[in-house]
Amino acid sequence: MSYRLRIEPSGHELDCDSDETILEAALRHGFNIPYSCRNGTCATCKGRLLNGTVDYGDTEEKILSTAERNAGLALFCQAIPLSDVAIEVREIGAAKDIQIKTLPSRVSKVMDMAPDVRAIFLKIPATERLQFLPGQYIDVLLKEGGRRSFSLANAPGDDALLELHIKRVPGGMFTDHVFSTLKEKDILRFEGPLGTFFIRQESTRPLLMVATGTGFAPIKSMLESLFAQDSIRPVHFYWGVRHAEDFYYQDLLNEWHSRYAHFRVIQVVSRPESSWSGATGYVTEHIMRDFPDVSAFDAYICGHPDMVFSLSAALQEAGLSPEHIFADAFVFAKTKTS
Incomplete structure (x- = not known):
């Protein structure tokens, strides 16, 4: 059995099987909407349910608050349609021609x-x-x-x-x-x-890039790509770890810092030893102190979910529109059972 799914404001329509999520249906038909973890944790795929009903099984209480459900919000990586549905979500065109x-x-x-x-x-x-x-x-x-x-x-x-x-x-x-x-x-x-965590090449805004732990991995890919393109967009990269020994690729960071005048790196240690002379505490604190007005940036945030969610909220409170915040919270993907 299948239902009809309409995506607004694009007006795209497609079939969604009764045993697949809205996200799975959209991707199957080649329509890219924001997503990351696919297990209802990171909230990247959150959008608005305009019409119709969906089911989350036994996980609904864990992934959406009562206020969010009452406001018509839905997590499309978990929502399975029970009827024809219409949703409101921003589509992403850059990945449409890339084959999975x-x-x-x-x-x-x-x-x-x-x-x-x-x-x-x-x-x-x-x-x-x-x-x-x-x-x-x-x-x-x-x-x-x-x-x-x-x-x-x-x-x-x-x-x-x-x-x-x-x-x-x-x-x-x-x-x-x-x-x-x-x-x-x-x-x-x-x-x-x-995933939809990738550089928006059409933008010329300065970049605020933030990682904790191995959240450096996608940031490294982004930076290497930008440098290869001779991009001159200013980049402020904050990297937070617990212990100084958790930093890696230090030689590469030093090379970037010396080669590119528009690149700045701030390394932050939350549990420093006496030998650490750099920044301490949490990256969110340093960013909000360094940039009281963040409205001009594009922000790319990756790493521990607590940091991703708290920094995203803090940036919005400081004036950065959500459409300029791109995030990837590192969580385990759900095991598929079929």
């Missing part, structure tokens, strides 16, 4: 970057190319049927090896494998590219 593929890859290299961070470099078949936008991610497909999402850290024009930054998660099935048994020449399957 499922590909095998061979682990070409594994590198320790920080005490709890490893980079793995994946080589895809020579007959394939993975076209993607800087900031997008792939889902590594697990043998047990699950999937884990990781941002691509390399620039799109340098896709001979796909670079992923993986942080050890205590008890995490896949990260335990990466840090204990994964080795060069192992085969991994993935699906991608995915």
Whole structure:
């Protein structure tokens, strides 16, 4: 059984099966709407339900507040239609011609970057190319049927090896494998590219880029792409970690800082040792102190959900329109059961 889905304000119409989410239906028909985690946590896909009814199963109370439901808001990565529906959401055109593929890859290299961070470099078949936008991610497909999402850290024009930054998660099935048994020449399957967290090339606004932990991965892809294009948009990059030893790619950051006069990096440590002489505390505090007026920026935020949500809210309170805030909260993707 299928229902009719209308997307406003574009007026696009499509069929949505009764067992798929609104997001899945939109992507299947080639219409890109904002999304990231796909499990109802990051809220990137939140939009307005104009007409019709949807179902969230047993998770509704966990993913939408009563006030949000009363205001007609919906999370399209979880909402399954119960009737014909009309939604209001901003469509994104830049990714419309990029093909989502499922590909095998061979682990070409594994590198320790920080005490709890490893980079793995994946080589895809020579007959394939993975076209993607800087900031997008792939889902590594697990043998047990699950999937884990990781941002691509390399620039799109340098896709001979796909670079992923993986942080050890205590008890995490896949990260335990990466840090204990994964080795060069192992085969991994993935699906991608995915997500709508990518640079909006048409903008000329200065950039506020913010990461915590391995949220640096998509920021690295974005920055390498901008530098390769000789972009002169001012970039203020804030990177927060718990301990100074959690920073990695320090030589690359130093190179960018010395080469590009329009690039500024601020590294912030929340649990500093006595040897750390740089900024301390949390990136949100430093950003709001450094920029009382943020209305002129495009903001790209990636990392821990608490930081992403709190900074997004703080930026809006300081005058930055939501249409200029692009975010990716790092959470596990939901295991597909069918």
